[in-house]
Amino acid sequence: MTDIHTHILYSFDDGADNIDISIDMLEEQRRQSIDTVILTPHYDPHEAALDSFCEIRQNRLNNLLKYTDIKLIAASETYFSNALLHMTTILPLCIGNSRDILIELPFGCRLDKVLLMQLENLIGKYCVRPIIAHVERTRILHQIGGLDKLHDIGCLVQVNCEFAQRNIKSVTKLIKLGRIDYLASDCHNMDSRPPCLGDTLHMLDTEAAEILKENIDNLIINKR
Numbered sequence: 001m002t003d004i005h006t007h008i009l010y011s012f013d014d015g016a017d018n019i020d021i022s023i024d025m026l027e028e029q030r031r032q033s034i035d036t037v038i039l040t041p042h043y044d045p046h047e048a049a050l051d052s053f054c055e056i057r058q059n060r061l062n063n064l065l066k067y068t069d070i071k072l073i074a075a076s077e078t079y080f081s082n083a084l085l086h087m088t089t090i091l092p093l094c095i096g097n098s099r100d101i102l103i104e105l106p107f108g109c110r111l112d113k114v115l116l117m118q119l120e121n122l123i124g125k126y127c128v129r130p131i132i133a134h135v136e137r138t139r140i141l142h143q144i145g146g147l148d149k150l151h152d153i154g155c156l157v158q159v160n161c162e163f164a165q166r167n168i169k170s171v172t173k174l175i176k177l178g179r180i181d182y183l184a185s186d187c188h189n190m191d192s193r194p195p196c197l198g199d200t201l202h203m204l205d206t207e208a209a210e211i212l213k214e215n216i217d218n219l220i221i222n223k224r
């Protein structure tokens with residue numbers, strides 16, 4: 001199984017403080033039968049140049065590979081803003097060699113006409129498929145037809161395991177309805193926000209767990 005949203009790369013963002021914590025987090029992922037980890041450090045176009053972000057990410061990733069046999073894939077959790085629409089490319093921010101990009105929307109935002117248009121512009125300009133990170137932190141989850149509208153324009157939707165554990169019935173239903181595509185740990189450390197995807201998957205019934213697995217398989221084969 002693959003965890004598509006993690007802050008395991010050390011000394012990068014508000015995730016792992018050092019390489020020892022990164023290694024502990026990877027060992028915990030292994031214990032929970034996670035064999036592929038997508039590394040998604042925060043990227044904000046206002047705060048860092050893309051080149052230096054990618055260079056540091058690759059450096060840290062190479063170092064971590066010496067200590068684990070878990071498959072590690074470079075990606076990002078990219079903060080959504082209009083600035084993204086004015087870059088030369090955003091493809092290095094996508095998951096591995098795919099055109100899938102984990103996008104963090106502003107906390108508490110609604111899916112209004114402006115946001116829909118901005119997302120459509122992002123998709124149109126770079127031919128990417130945004131995966132909306134922890135959609136439960138926005139109001140979209142509670143907007144009638146909100147998740148469907150995201151899918152209609154070509155987005156996918158991710159929910160954090162912590163939220164899923166607290167709302168397992170409704171999340172299971174939304175997975176079966178195709179309105180939630182991924183659960184991910186969004187792990188940051190080993191204490192307050194540890195890896196928890198494997199443990200969460202055990203709380204789902206077989207049908208919902210199979211759907212998530214299929215969605216992950218589609219993600220990995222979606223190469224650019």
Ligand SMILES: [Fe+2]
Nearest residue numbers: 005007077186
């Ligand atoms: Fe995150």
